[in-house]
Amino acid sequence: MESNFGIYIHIPFCKQKCFYCDFPSFAGRERLIDSYLAELSREMELTALKYGQDGKMAPYTVYIGGGTPSLLDTAQLARLFSAANEHIRFDQVAEFTIEANPGTLTKDKLRLMKASGVNRISIGVQSFDDNCLKKIGRIHRAGDAIECIKLAQSLGFYNISLDLMYGLPGQNMDTLKQSIEQAIALQVQHISVYGLQLEDGTVFARQQAMGKLQLPTDELVENMYDYIAATLPAGGYNRYEISNYALSGYESKHNSLYWQDVPYLGFGAGAHAYWQVNRYENPTNIDAYMAMVRRGEILSNIEEKVDEKAHMEEFCFLGLRMTKGIDKEKFRETFNKDIYAVFGDGIKEMLDKGFLQEKDGALSLTTIGMKYGNIVFGAFITGE
Amino acid sequence: MDTKKIRNFSIIAHIDHGKSTIADRLIEYTGTLSKREMADQVLDNMDLERERGITIKAQTVRIDYRGKDGEMYCLNLIDTPGHVDFTYEVSRSLAACEGALLIVDAAQGVEAQTLANVYMALEHDLEIIPIINKIDLPSADPERVKQEIEDVIGLDASDAILASAKTGEGIEAILDAIVERIPAPAGVADKPLTALIFDSYFDAYKGAIAHIRIMDGVLKKGMGLKMMATGKVFEATEIGCFRPATMELDELGPGSVGYLAGSLKQVRDVRVGDTVTLANGGAAEPLPGYRGVTPMVYCGLYPVDSADYDNLKDALEKLQLNDAALVFEPETSVALGFGYRCGFLGLLHMDVIQERLEREYNLKLITTAPSVIYHVYKTDGEMVKVDNPSDLPAPTTIEHIEEPFVKATVIVPNDFVGAVMEISQNKRGEFKGMDYLDVNRVMIVYHIPLSEIIYDYFDKLKSSTRGYASLDYELADYQPAKLVKLDILLNGDPVDALSTIVHVDNAASRGRSLAAKLKTIIPQQMFEIPIQAAIGNKIIARENVRAMRKDVLAKCYGGDITRKRKLLEKQKEGKKRMKAVGRVEVPQEAFMAILNIE
Numbered sequence: 001m002e003s004n005f006g007i008y009i010h011i012p013f014c015k016q017k018c019f020y021c022d023f024p025s026f027a028g029r030e031r032l033i034d035s036y037l038a039e040l041s042r043e044m045e046l047t048a049l050k051y052g053q054d055g056k057m058a059p060y061t062v063y064i065g066g067g068t069p070s071l072l073d074t075a076q077l078a079r080l081f082s083a084a085n086e087h088i089r090f091d092q093v094a095e096f097t098i099e100a101n102p103g104t105l106t107k108d109k110l111r112l113m114k115a116s117g118v119n120r121i122s123i124g125v126q127s128f129d130d131n132c133l134k135k136i137g138r139i140h141r142a143g144d145a146i147e148c149i150k151l152a153q154s155l156g157f158y159n160i161s162l163d164l165m166y167g168l169p170g171q172n173m174d175t176l177k178q179s180i181e182q183a184i185a186l187q188v189q190h191i192s193v194y195g196l197q198l199e200d201g202t203v204f205a206r207q208q209a210m211g212k213l214q215l216p217t218d219e220l221v222e223n224m225y226d227y228i229a230a231t232l233p234a235g236g237y238n239r240y241e242i243s244n245y246a247l248s249g250y251e252s253k254h255n256s257l258y259w260q261d262v263p264y265l266g267f268g269a270g271a272h273a274y275w276q277v278n279r280y281e282n283p284t285n286i287d288a289y290m291a292m293v294r295r296g297e298i299l300s301n302i303e304e305k306v307d308e309k310a311h312m313e314e315f316c317f318l319g320l321r322m323t324k325g326i327d328k329e330k331f332r333e334t335f336n337k338d339i340y341a342v343f344g345d346g347i348k349e350m351l352d353k354g355f356l357q358e359k360d361g362a363l364s365l366t367t368i369g370m371k372y373g374n375i376v377f378g379a380f381i382t383g384e
Numbered sequence: 385m386d387t388k389k390i391r392n393f394s395i396i397a398h399i400d401h402g403k404s405t406i407a408d409r410l411i412e413y414t415g416t417l418s419k420r421e422m423a424d425q426v427l428d429n430m431d432l433e434r435e436r437g438i439t440i441k442a443q444t445v446r447i448d449y450r451g452k453d454g455e456m457y458c459l460n461l462i463d464t465p466g467h468v469d470f471t472y473e474v475s476r477s478l479a480a481c482e483g484a485l486l487i488v489d490a491a492q493g494v495e496a497q498t499l500a501n502v503y504m505a506l507e508h509d510l511e512i513i514p515i516i517n518k519i520d521l522p523s524a525d526p527e528r529v530k531q532e533i534e535d536v537i538g539l540d541a542s543d544a545i546l547a548s549a550k551t552g553e554g555i556e557a558i559l560d561a562i563v564e565r566i567p568a569p570a571g572v573a574d575k576p577l578t579a580l581i582f583d584s585y586f587d588a589y590k591g592a593i594a595h596i597r598i599m600d601g602v603l604k605k606g607m608g609l610k611m612m613a614t615g616k617v618f619e620a621t622e623i624g625c626f627r628p629a630t631m632e633l634d635e636l637g638p639g640s641v642g643y644l645a646g647s648l649k650q651v652r653d654v655r656v657g658d659t660v661t662l663a664n665g666g667a668a669e670p671l672p673g674y675r676g677v678t679p680m681v682y683c684g685l686y687p688v689d690s691a692d693y694d695n696l697k698d699a700l701e702k703l704q705l706n707d708a709a710l711v712f713e714p715e716t717s718v719a720l721g722f723g724y725r726c727g728f729l730g731l732l733h734m735d736v737i738q739e740r741l742e743r744e745y746n747l748k749l750i751t752t753a754p755s756v757i758y759h760v761y762k763t764d765g766e767m768v769k770v771d772n773p774s775d776l777p778a779p780t781t782i783e784h785i786e787e788p789f790v791k792a793t794v795i796v797p798n799d800f801v802g803a804v805m806e807i808s809q810n811k812r813g814e815f816k817g818m819d820y821l822d823v824n825r826v827m828i829v830y831h832i833p834l835s836e837i838i839y840d841y842f843d844k845l846k847s848s849t850r851g852y853a854s855l856d857y858e859l860a861d862y863q864p865a866k867l868v869k870l871d872i873l874l875n876g877d878p879v880d881a882l883s884t885i886v887h888v889d890n891a892a893s894r895g896r897s898l899a900a901k902l903k904t905i906i907p908q909q910m911f912e913i914p915i916q917a918a919i920g921n922k923i924i925a926r927e928n929v930r931a932m933r934k935d936v937l938a939k940c941y942g943g944d945i946t947r948k949r950k951l952l953e954k955q956k957e958g959k960k961r962m963k964a965v966g967r968v969e970v971p972q973e974a975f976m977a978i979l980n981i982e
Contacts, residue, residue: 008943194938222933243938258943272943279946304946314945317952372910373936374955381952383960 005275006257007059007088009040009080010268011066012286015104019137019203020165020196024270024284025067032286033076036269039293041083043267046298048087057265058089061254063097065122070100074108081116095120095253097161102148103140110155120159120252121152122190128182129175132168137203142182149186159250161190166228167221168196169204169214176224177231184235189250193228194243195221225371241322242370259318261311261334265299272303277311279304308335309382312342317377325364339363346379385458388568390639392460392597394477396505397487398495398854402517405549406487406558407445407463413555414447414459416627444583444595444641445628451563459562460625460641462582464501473709474501475508476582476656479671480597480641483511483566485558486539490516490524490546493825494532496795496856502537511566514544515558520551528822536821569599569639576667577601577609579636579644579660586705590622592648596660597641599671604635608663609646612670616653617663618646654705679711679727680788680859681734681838682771684752684881685741686723688963688972692747693722699745700724703737710737715772719881719965720750725772728754731838750963752881753978756834759786759862774880776869779920785867785885788834790857791816792841795827800849804828807844811836812865812887831860835885839979870895872902873916873923874968881965884978896925897981905974907958908932913968 013033014025048057062084072080090096097120098113105123113121127133128142145162152160162183166176183191196215198204207213216224229239237245241259244252257264266273270284281303283289292300306314312335319326331339340347347363350356355369355376369376397403443463451457464477478484484505488494505512514533516526526546533541545561547554583595596603603609607620624632625642636642648654659670687696704710710733715725728734734754741747758770761783770776792813794804805815805828813832820826832841837857845853868891872882882902886894895917902915906929917925937948962969 195934195936197938218930218933225934242936258945264943266943272945274943274945281944281946304949310949314949317948318945371934371936372932374952375935377937377952378956378959381949381956383953383956 004262005059006061006063006254006262006264007057008254008264008266008271008273009062009064009084010266010271010282011064011069011072011080012036012269012284013071014066014068015071015101016137016139017203019135019207020199022199022202023067026286029286030071033072036286036290037076037079037083039290040080040268041086043293043298044083044087046293046296047265047267050298051265052087056087056089058092059265060092060262061095061097061257062088062090062093063095063254065097065099068101068104069098070104070109072109074106074112077109077112078116081112085116090117093117095159097122097252097254099124100148101140102144103138105148105151107151107155110152110157114155114157119157120161121157122161122163122192123149123152125162125179125183126165127168127171127175128179129171132170132175135170136165136168146182146186149188153187159190160188161192161246161252162186162188164191164193166193166195166224167216169216171216171224173220173223173227177227180228180231184232184237190244190246190252191232191237192244193232195225222371229367229370239323242365242373256322259321261315261318273299274306275299277306278302279306311335312337313380313382316343316380320363320365320376320380321373323364325362327362329361343380343382350376350379385637385640387571387573387637387639389455389457390460390569391457391483391562391566392462392481392569392639392641393483393485393562393566394462394464394474394481394505394510395485395487396464396474396498396501396512397517398489398492398498401487401489401492401495401498402549403487404463406485406515406517406547406555407461409549409552409555410447410459410461410559411445411628413552413559414449416445416447443628444626444643446625446641449559449563452560453563457563458640459559462641473583475504476580478505478508478510480580480582481508481510482569483513483562485562486512486514486533487517488514488529488533490519490526490529491521493529494536494795494821495854496793496827497854499537499793500856500858502539512539513558513561513565514539514541515547515554516544517547517549519546519553520548532822536827571598571600571638573600573602573638575600576665577603577607577660577662578667578671579603580671581654581656581658581660584654584656584705586702587645590645592645592654592705594644594648594654594660595641596636596644598636598638600638600667601662602635602637603640603644603660609644609660610663610666611653611655611658612661612666613655613658614653616648618648618653620644620646678859679709679729680834681728681730681754681756682725683728683734683754684715684717684720684723684750684772685712685726685738686717686720686750686752686881686963688748688750688960690721695745696724696741696747696749699741699747700726702745703740707737709733717752717774717881719879719970720752720963723750727771731842748960750881750972750975752975753884754838755885756788756838758867758885761786770885773869773883773885776883776885779868784864786862787865787867789831789860789863790834790837791860792830792832792837792855792857793827794830794845794853794855795821795825796849796853798824798826800852801826801828803848804845804853807841807848808832811839811841832857833863833865833887834859868919870898871918872898873914873918874906874970875911875913875966876916877966878918879965879970881975882978891919892924894978894981895919898978899925899927901977901981902974903927903929905971905977906968907971909967909969911967 012025014027017027096118098118099122101124125145130141232245239245240251263274269286269289271282273280280299328339357366395403445461447459449457462477464474516529530541545554545557578599579596581594587593610617622645624630661667700712709729711727712724760768760770762781763783808830813830816829818828866888867885868888870884870886871878899915899917912931913929915927916923962971
């Protein structure tokens with residue numbers, strides 16, 4: 001079994017679907033949770049038997065995301081953790097993260113998490129403005145989030161991450177500033193900030209189609225972006241990826257795997273895996289997922305075979321998301337080719353445009369290049 | 385083959401009146417192909433033709449049929465294209481025939497397109513057999529349609545055949561009528577060979593292949609031959625007939641229809657309408673009836689990737705072999721680089737060629753808006769023909785401009801007369817007359833600029849008559865008109881490929897609409913892009929495409945990398961469809977935007 005890989009576990013249940021969300025998550029299906037956890041355990045067991053050592057997987061990171069993992073009640077959470085313990089060896093796990101929603105997180109659940117070895121909590125705050133929270137379909141208020149973070153800190157969590165969003169309906173520069181300042185004031189270790197993207201099938205997409213969605217202007221969204229990119233580093237949070245900021249040493253180890261060509265296994269409905277040069281995707285439909293596990297199938301649905309060309313492209317367009325960029329020597333070691341021999345034209349064009357820079361043997365996005373990342377990534381997609 | 389036992393005929397019909405299905409039934413009935421071999425509508429063998437339900441290429445098939453007299457007859461069906469753009473192809477096919485089946489839909493009656501082709505068949509002195517098809521339809525009214533054929537066309541419809549390609553009714557009667565009513569060819573064997581080329585195609589192994597009709601003489605394999613128009617001398621390496629696949633024969637006698645392959649590698653060697661004769665001791669005069677092709681509509685075709693320039697040329701040459709009406713010559717645009725100015729018979733023809741280039745030759749193309757040919761009279765007395773707006777001489781040197789007008793014939797149900805008149809008036813049409821075909825249907829004639837027809841006249845006509853209108857047009861004359869060049873500036877620079885020639889009365893509104901339309905088509909880029917419409921030095925409209933403020937996928941985890949890749953690939957694919965004009969990336973549809981404005 002490979003020694004360096006991550007594990008992602010997906011909990012596809014939510015109290016309410018947020019208006020911007022197109023992740024595999026479902027509201028009102030809580031009655032499925034118990035049987036879902038059983039299948040999740042079974043999926044881990046089968047995978048550990050096939051790929052583990054002595055029937056257990058030994059990953060570098062574990063990440064429980066959703067959906068809303070904190071929606072599970074304490075008994076369900078306890079079952080989830082015990083299933084994880086049964087099939088995963090935690091002695092080499094450097095980071096064990098769980099996502100939580102301030103509207104469903106309680107003191108008991110936090111205690112249980114702590115006792116089960118969770119060492120990082122990622123809290124979906126999105127905004128500290130109640131008006132805004134309401135407009136994006138969040139179930140909690142700003143006060144809940146503050147309370148929740150303080151509670152986690154008081155219970156001994158020293159690695160807390162917040163998710164924030166900008167470009168939201170009802171948001172203005174003032175409310176955004178207040179949210180960023182509040183996040184800094186709470187002295188969390190990690191802050192992710194995402195610009196709103198309209199995705200098909202979401203409430204927002206439908207509102208947009210009906211002409212009922214009022215979004216801030218492009219100019220205002222750009223100003224918000226600039227403000228965030230300036231303010232968080234000034235507060236000590238290094239921008240180590242396009243949307244991620246952290247105090248030194250608190251960069252997310254798990255998410256960094258995705259950007260650095262490291263394999264990962266995914267468990268649960270809609271979970272993705274990158275394993276032995278294939279990318280896999282579990283069914284997003286909960287019933288279909290459970291049926292798959294009952295049939296004893298694991299890593300069965302190949303989404304993409306990553307051939308050398310695709311592999312080189314991914315190496316670049318994912319690696320470039322990180323501030324440190326891509327190491328030319330590592331590219332050569334991985335592919336036995338010079339990066340310029342493969343993507344020379346695109347690289348030169350992006351260097352000329354000032355989107356890319358080269359220093360200390362690495363290629364990385366410039367400040368302006370981060371803003372127009374898709375254009376740079378496009379230069380590393382060679383097409384047919 | 386005894387010339388007296390040959391019958392050569394075409395089928396004339398309006399789109400959808402059932403030409404191809406009747407042809408299928410004739411082939412099926414006579415056992416030319418077994419049921420198993422019959423794909424529906426075997427004659428429409430281009431994907432595009434099947435998709436659009438139209439015939440673009442003339443197709444030929446030989447059918448053997450035992451007549452009532454017990455003798456075997458050889459019936460050559462020459463299928464003809466069915467769209468106003470392809471009138472010329474129809475004329476060539478008709479020249480190879482002695483008779484024609486006129487198919488009229490039993491419910492729809494005579495349409496404008498039917499009329500045009502019947503007149504052409506009458507010009508060629510063909511024996512016409514009226515057939516009323518689709519009599520199985522509940523709405524069929526054969527008696528009314530017979531009356532219409534007599535009133536409108538002046539053909540005796542008393543022995544019109546009632547048929548249904550769907551049920552097979554009347555098919556045998558049609559075959560018997562072909563034998564009994566259509567005259568045998570008049571050619572003789574002991575004259576020097578003359579053969580009319582009425583179509584051609586390119587075969588990857590055999591080279592250029594001519595569809596021919598032997599008028600006089602006998603064509604034998606191995607003969608030394610000559611093309612009378614081009615002077616090309618070659619040897620007949622293979623001859624044969626179509627069933628509908630090629631079947632090799634040793635000779636083709638007078639009146640026969642078939643194909644001829646020779647050492648004809650050059651596509652230009654086989655000119656449709658040309659006469660094939662013997663290299664030595666051939667005919668003195670070529671066959672009459674060859675009508676030169678005059679393209680009516682021109683546009684620029686440019687490869688998105690300039691490396692495809694030579695491929696585009698090869699593809700156009702190959703298409704030209706099958707399509708005598710397609711003309712092209714190299715052209716350079718400041719905005720688009722190197723490409724070809726291509727002439728077409730009409731908009732459908734243009735569409736079809738463009739689509740075939742993209743599909744069959746895998747080319748990505750930018751097409752500029754179509755233009756008619758303007759006659760520009762200069763102050764120095766010289767007249768220049770302009771088919772590209774950017775070639776229009778400086779206004780100060782122009783005395784006046786004339787543009788082509790057509791006689792447009794529209795047939796509609798009574799209720800839509802007002803709608804047709806309103807549209808035609810708005811398109812600068814001049815009312816010429818109106819005739820009642822029957823109590824319900826009216827034929828309206830307008831004298832109208834061709835440029836207005838190629839914009840959106842037909843689309844407008846169709847949509848405001850609930851699809852009932854049928855249109856036919858023919859070039860009438862050139863008339864002076866107050867025309868000006870409308871220029872578009874992107875980012876301050878004029879883009880030659882976006883210039884159009886418009887009537888001065890419409891110029892301001894067209895300019896505003898076009899600028900507004902372009903704003904919706906040109907994607908945001910990293911800088912603000914002013915779009916201006918100008919006549920001469922005067923800016924008449926301005927819009928702005930605002931700068932793109934940022935473009936980056938915010939979230940990239942949860943491990944769904946494949947989806948991110950797909951997004952990036954889609955973005956890349958969109959870019960491939962764009963042409964960099966100066967600093968501005970312009971999508972293909974921008975160059976056709978003028979066609980889609982109000």
